[in-house]
Amino acid sequence: MVLELDNVELYFKRKRILGSTYLRAEKGKVTGILGRNGSGKSCILNIIFGSLSPKYKLLRINGTHILKALFLSKTVAFLPQHDFIPNRKKIISIFNLFKVNWVEFAKAFPEFYKFKDKHFNQLSGGERRFIEIYLILKKHCDIVLLDEPFNGISPLMIEHVKTLINEEKQNKIIIITDHRYNDVIDVSDNLYLIFNGTSKSIKNLEELETYNYLSMGTLNQ
Numbered sequence: 568m569v570l571e572l573d574n575v576e577l578y579f580k581r582k583r584i585l586g587s588t589y590l591r592a593e594k595g596k597v598t599g600i601l602g603r604n605g606s607g608k609s610c611i612l613n614i615i616f617g618s619l620s621p622k623y624k625l626l627r628i629n630g631t632h633i634l635k636a637l638f639l640s641k642t643v644a645f646l647p648q649h650d651f652i653p654n655r656k657k658i659i660s661i662f663n664l665f666k667v668n669w670v671e672f673a674k675a676f677p678e679f680y681k682f683k684d685k686h687f688n689q690l691s692g693g694e695r696r697f698i699e700i701y702l703i704l705k706k707h708c709d710i711v712l713l714d715e716p717f718n719g720i721s722p723l724m725i726e727h728v729k730t731l732i733n734e735e736k737q738n739k740i741i742i743i744t745d746h747r748y749n750d751v752i753d754v755s756d757n758l759y760l761i762f763n764g765t766s767k768s769i770k771n772l773e774e775l776e777t778y779n780y781l782s783m784g785t786l787n788q
C-alpha cells in the first residue's frame with residue numbers, strides 16, 4: 568500500500584503555507600516529517616486525514632485518487648497534538664470503544680492496570696498521552712498519523728512507543744512528526760523536511776544542517 572500526497576497548495580487568508588508539496592509513504596515503512604515551528608507539519612497530517620482542505624492537493628492510494636475525506640473511510644487513525652479523549656470516559660470503555668484489547672495492554676504495561684476503572688482525567692498528562700498513542704497505533708486501520716507522539720512522555724515510554732511503531736508498521740503506513748528529531752530519525756525509514764513551504768526528501772542527514780533545521784555541527788555532537 569502506497570500513499571502519495573502531491574501538489575499541495577495551502578493558504579490561510581493570502582498567506583501561502585505550503586506549495587508544491589509532495590510526500591510518499593508506504594506500508595512497512597515509517598515516514599518521518601521534520602520542520603521548524605509553523606512550517607506546516609500538522610497541516611500536512613490534517614490534509615491527509617481530511618480535516619483540512621487546502622486550495623489544491625492530490626491524494627492517491629495505490630495510484631487511485633482519493634476524493635473524499637480519508638477519515639470517512641475509517642482506514643486512518645490520527646493522533647492530534649492535543650488530548651482527544653473525553654475526560655470523563657473510563658479507561659476500560661475507551662479501549663472497548665477503540666476495539667483495542669485491554670488485557671493485552673495491561674499485560675504489556677502492568678503499571679497501567681490500576682487505571683482500568685479510572686476516568687481519563689484522573690491520569691497524568693504523560694499517562695494519558697501514552698494511552699492515546701497506544702490506542703491509535705493498535706486500532707484496526709491501514710494508515711496511522713502521529714502528531715508529536717513523544718511530547719510529554721518520559722524516556723522509557725518513548726522507547727516503548729518506538730517499539731510499538733516498529734511492530735505496527737509491518738501492517739500499516741505510519742507517518743510521524745515530532746520535535747524530538749533524534750527519535751524521529753531513529754524510528755523513520757524515510758524522512759522529509761518541510762522547508763520554505765515545501766517538502767524536501769532527506770537522503771543524507773547532513774541536509775538537515777544545510778537547510779538550517781539543525782545548527783551546523785549538531786549531528787557530530
Ligand SMILES: Nc1ncnc2c1ncn2[C@@H]1O[C@H](COP(=O)(O)OP(=O)(O)OP(=O)(O)O)[C@@H](O)[C@H]1O
Nearest residue numbers: 579580584602603604605606607608609610611746
Ligand atoms: N487555522 C489556521 N488559521 C490560520 N493560520 C493557521 C491555521 N492553522 C495553521 N496556521 C498557520 O499555518 C502554519 C503551519 O502550521 P502547522 O500547525 O502546520 O505548523 P507545524 O509545523 O505543525 O508547527 P509546530 O511544530 O509549531 O507544531 C503556521 O504558520 C500557522 O500559524
